[in-house]
Each structure stands twice: as structure tokens, then as C-alpha cells.
Amino acid sequence: MLNDFINQFWPATIDGLAFGSIYALIALGYTMVYGVLRLINFAHSEVFMIGTFGAMFVPFVFGISSPLTGIALAGVILLMVVAGMLASAGTAVALERIAYRPLRKRGASRLAALISAIGASIFLQELFALLVIPNVFNRPQQGRIQMGLPRLMERTELFSIFGHSVRVDQVLVIVAAVGMMIALDALVNRTKIGRGIRATAQDPEAAVLMGVDINKIVRMTFLIGGGMAGVAGALYLISYENTYYYIGFLFGIKAFTAAVLGGIGNLRGALVGGVVLGLVENYGAIFAGSDWKHVISFSILVLVLMFRPTGILGESLQQARA
Amino acid sequence: MALTLGLAACGNGGTEAQSSDGGASDTPAASTVKIGFMGDLTGANAGIVIPPWNGANLVVDEYNKTNPATKIELVKYDSQGDASKAVALAQQAIKNDKVVGLIGPAFSGESAQVAPVLEEAGIPSITASATNTKLAENGWKFWHRVLPNDSVQGPGIADFIAGAAGAKNVFVIDDKSEYGKPLADAVRGQLGTKGVKLTNDSLDPAESDFSSVVNKVVAAKPDAIFFGGYYAAGGNLLKQLRDKGVKDAKFFSGDGSLDKGLIDGAGAQNAEGALVGCPCYIATPDVTDPKVKNFADSYKAKFNADPAIYASEGYDAATVFVEAVKAGNTTTDKINEFIKTVDLAGVSKQVKFGDNGEVVAKDIYIYQVKGGAITLLGKATEAKLG
Structure with missing residues (x-):
């Protein structure tokens, strides 16, 4: 048992970091919306799903079917990330406009918004399974079947840690995710929009009195959170090369868990939560079977919340200081 | 269609x-x-x-x-x-x-x-x-x-893995489904009687990252892998195995993976040589x-x-x-x-048909992915690996 752990420690760490980074990027959307609106945006899982298809659209349109190198590869990856961000951010903003703002204006309860979120989530899944995938991606009758991405990037070894190879796609995911996190952190802490977000999170009424346009801030929150899910979608697609209409479900639950684990409403908490979740899942799978992954990760969540009810980092968006 | x-x-x-x-x-x-x-x-x-x-x-x-x-x-x-x-x-x-x-x-x-x-x-x-x-x-x-039925298929494939394929160290993975688990268990049971070294794991087919399974396979260094489950997860698993450098171990699966989707999911290059058993006979x-x-x-x-x-x-x-x-x-x-x-x-x-409604003939066939297509290798009891 211990021997297994020693043998598999480094590969599990690398995989855990890469997958945890994707969790973390999605978790940002949950955490930001919660921080500002005290709302769990359960349709965020579909924002991620649409991000994967947005990214898929780029190689689909160019008809790429063999691995690329150099500038062409970098260009396609960049385009995929941008397309994923556009698709996801657009979806998130539309969700806010259609599913949440009308409820918010009429002062509906948070429970109503939750139902609205679940409804929007099912609507988007079915929309993709029935209309978008068969028509846009030219897969008639195959709306519910997994869609593969041809290999874009060769899986070359970049370097090795104690004899365990680290591949270029894993490094790409980790570096890109951490880069996005740093940029987002700077945005929230250093810019005017970031100040507006923090102000609204602290006290929406006082923020209005201080001249903050709440609707604009909420829209920006959804836009940024959605954009991050789009990056996650593109990175996921590049490394795992498949997606389907229901892919958001498991990712949504895991990312939400990561957000709570790190401290919901806390941006850095999302990063910590995502990475911890990714690592714990992979370490846990070494001891128990891989099918016990979910049990282990949720047990850890319960344990952490028992001793730190506000999550690992605890501190929330409204208390963040520039 | x-x-x-x-x-x-x-x-x-x-x-x-x-x-x-x-x-x-x-x-x-x-x-x-x-x-x-x-x-x-x-x-x-x-x-x-x-x-x-x-x-x-x-x-x-x-x-x-x-x-x-x-x-x-x-x-x-x-x-x-x-x-x-x-x-x-x-x-x-x-x-x-x-x-x-x-x-x-x-x-x-x-x-x-x-x-x-x-x-x-x-x-x-x-x-x-x-x-x-x-x-x-x-x-x-x-x-x-x-x-x-499945109780014939599992042992049939297992005999082929230990016999014609000559595997001594086998990693058996199932998807915990009503179909995949019993099939993989039947393979495990039969391999156990052949003195083959067995390592086991299960995966959740709803997931897309099987790296924890793959890492175990890498550590176990098997010469054959059996997956009991459907082709969607099977294709992704096979791709992630080959990407992690598990190149030489032969990949086996059952009838749930006998679909072109296995090749689409894994990629033609990764799927090449994969072996799939089936109680069905496909006229090639x-x-x-x-x-x-x-x-x-x-x-x-x-x-x-x-x-x-x-x-x-x-x-x-x-x-x-x-x-x-x-x-x-x-x-x-x-x-x-x-x-x-x-x-x-x-x-x-x-x-x-027998009295219980089961067909009397009990042949299991082995298929192999060659050149991006599924081809018939022969009856499990007779097929040879080229």
C-alpha cells in the first residue's frame, strides 16, 4: 500500500495539479457570483460545457485533423481559448440577463433563483443535444454521443521528475490556469471594476449610494466568471480531446465543491480548493480504487467544513482589501 | 440511418x-x-x-x-x-x-x-x-x-488472454456497471485459475480523467489490460494509457466496446492492435x-x-x-x-436452443483493430495473434 503510494506519488501529483487547475478555473465562476449576489449559479456547469464546444468550433471550422507545431499550434490554441471564453462569457451574461435579473428586480427569493438556475441548466443541455451539436457540428442523430477532438498537440515529454515524465499538455494547463488566476486577482484588487465588484460584495446598497452601477457590476461578474470557465473548457478540450452535452454535470459539482472547500466567495480560495481537490482525488485513488475518488473527495470536504465552516481560506470577497 | x-x-x-x-x-x-x-x-x-x-x-x-x-x-x-x-x-x-x-x-x-x-x-x-x-x-x-451469455464471454476472453496472448501479468479494470462489473469479474475469476498475476481497479465512466487508473497501470507494468465496460469510456481510457507510455501492454475488452466508437475515442493510432471479444459473429x-x-x-x-x-x-x-x-x-x-x-x-x-432458452453453441469470437477498422481474428479458442 505504502509502496504503491511512493511509486505513484509524482504522477498523481502532476495529474492532480493539472486537473485541479481546471476545477479551480470553473470554481472562480461559482465563487465570484456567490460573493457578489449570494447566489449559487448552478447553471455555471453548462457555461463550462458551452466553453468546451466554443473551443471545439475552432479546429472544426479549420478542419484540422493532424497535430500542429510551432506558430500554427500556438495560434490555434490561442484562438480556441478566445472562442471558449467568448462562448462561455456570452452564455453567462445571457443567463444573468434572462434567468436571474428579472427575478432579482422583482425581489424574488434566492430559492426562486436556484430553481431558475436548474431550469436554465437543463434547457442549455437539451439545446446542445438536440439543436446545436447536430446542426452546428454536423452530427445529425449524434447529439448525445461524445464528440472527439483530433489530436492538436503531440504529447511530448517536457521534463521528468524522479523518472516520471511531465508532458507538455499538463504544463500548459497548469501554467495557463495559474496565469489566468494572477490576472484575475490583479483585476479584482487593482482596477476600478474590481473595486466596484468588491464594493457590491460588501454592501450592495451602500455601493449604489456611492455611485456604483450594480447591474453593470453584476454583468461584469458573470462575464469574468464565464470567461474563466471558457478558458477551463478550452484547456480541458486540448488535454482530454473530448466533450459531450452532459460534461458540465460532474465538473460543475466538483468545481462547486472546490469553491466551498477553498472558502466560497474567496478568489484565492477557489485556486486552493481546486488544487487540493485535484490532489486529494488522485492520492485517495491510490489507496482505495479509482471508483472511490468521489467518496474520498467529498469526505474531505465534510471534514474540512466540520473544523473550518468557511472553508480553507475562509475570508470572503467582501473582506478583501486592495 | x-x-x-x-x-x-x-x-x-x-x-x-x-x-x-x-x-x-x-x-x-x-x-x-x-x-x-x-x-x-x-x-x-x-x-x-x-x-x-x-x-x-x-x-x-x-x-x-x-x-x-x-x-x-x-x-x-x-x-x-x-x-x-x-x-x-x-x-x-x-x-x-x-x-x-x-x-x-x-x-x-x-x-x-x-x-x-x-x-x-x-x-x-x-x-x-x-x-x-x-x-x-x-x-x-x-x-x-x-x-x-456474459458468463461464457468472460472466461472465453480470459482463456485467450492467458493462452494465445500469453499474458502473465494482467490489469483488469471495470466500469462498475451492471454489464461491466460481472464481465470483468468473470475474466478475473478465470485468470485467477491460470496463475496469472492480477491487479484490479474500477473507474467511473461518467468521468473523463482516468489518470488515477492509468498511474496504477503504469506502476503495475502489465503485459495485458482488460476493460469491462462500454466503448465511450474504453476509448478515452485507451488513449490516456497510450499517452502515459503504456505502449506494449495489449488492450482487451468485451462486446460493449465492439464499436467504431472505441477507435474514434482512442484515435486510430492508439487503438491499433486492440482486441475485443464478443459472443457475436460479425461477417467481415x-x-x-x-x-x-x-x-x-x-x-x-x-x-x-x-x-x-x-x-x-x-x-x-x-x-x-x-x-x-x-x-x-x-x-x-x-x-x-x-x-x-x-x-x-x-x-x-x-x-x-436448450430448455432454458439459451442457444447451445458457446463460441466467443475475438476481433482486432487493424488499420483503423475492426476485423475478425477468429474463435477465441482458435485465434492466433499475428
């Missing part, structure tokens, strides 16, 4: 026109009996039900063309693999359409629900693809299946047996595709019903008696 259905519809239309012509010129008492076909014809797994549906159509059309005294009408019941839909359709088939026999249901789950309904109404059925072992343990008198274009060749050619001519999974089993199941009607049996009881005693050379095997 629209094309296939269109063809089938055309075929039926032509049949009716013929039957009225025949009635005018021939015996005035020309009658028609209805045989049902039930399975997932438009849902997510339609890919493995349309071939047997085509195969059944082929037999019935050939038979009707001979202008017999009693024609057969094949009635389609699209259950979409959903057991509750299947039961409702079965009641419709019994009460409204008054079918005298049913081919299907295609899957094990729906079969478990529909078979008792058919049993009560005394309607004989032959499934061409439901392989759950327990189905035969209910004492049903009207239920039959024309292919071996290079067959030599004249009966099978004839079947494959007429299938290709009619449906513009090579026979795929369960096509020959669907053909054989329909052949049994056709022979029953040909022999003058048009009531459910008589057809069922005929099925109990039938012993005919089918396309997939010698068709003869």
Missing part, C-alpha cells in the same frame, strides 16, 4: 402491394402473421440495434419474395432501450397488433421487464443481443436468446463460408454497409421465425414448440 429506415419502409410498401396482387391471382386465403422487433432504434445506443433490425428485415423480405401462403410482416417497436417504454410497447404488440413472436428486446435491462409480460401472454421471443446471464434463470418458457468482407458470404453480400447490397454487430444474430433470430411459419405454424404455441426443437445452420452458428 434515415436511408436505412427509408429502405425498410419501401420494402414493406412493396410487400403489401405484392400481397394484394398475390391474393388476386393466387390462393384467396393468403394470410399475414406479424412478428415484432423491439429495441433501441433511435436512441443513444441505436448503433448496435440497427444492424440486427436490418438482418431481420433481410430474412423476412427474402421470404416474402417467394410468395408464400402465409406472409410475415415485421413490426418495429422502438423502445429506445427504455424498459418502461418497452413494456408499454410489448402490451401494444400483444393486444393491438397480435404479434405471434418477438425478436428482442435488444438490451438486458428491457428484456428483464418485457419477458414476464410476453411469458404471461405466451408470445415466443428470441433476443439477438441481450447477454445478461440472469435472464435465463427465470424459468421462462417463451424466452430465447441466440447468442451465448473476407469470409469464405458461402452461406455467410451470401448473407454479407446481400446485406451490403440492401443496406449499403457491411454487416455490423449483431446483424447475423438478428438474421438468425428472424430465420427461426420464418422457418416456423414456413412449416405451417402460425399460432404462438406452435411457433414456440417449433423453436424448442429447431436445429438449423444459421449465419452466426448452429441454432439450437
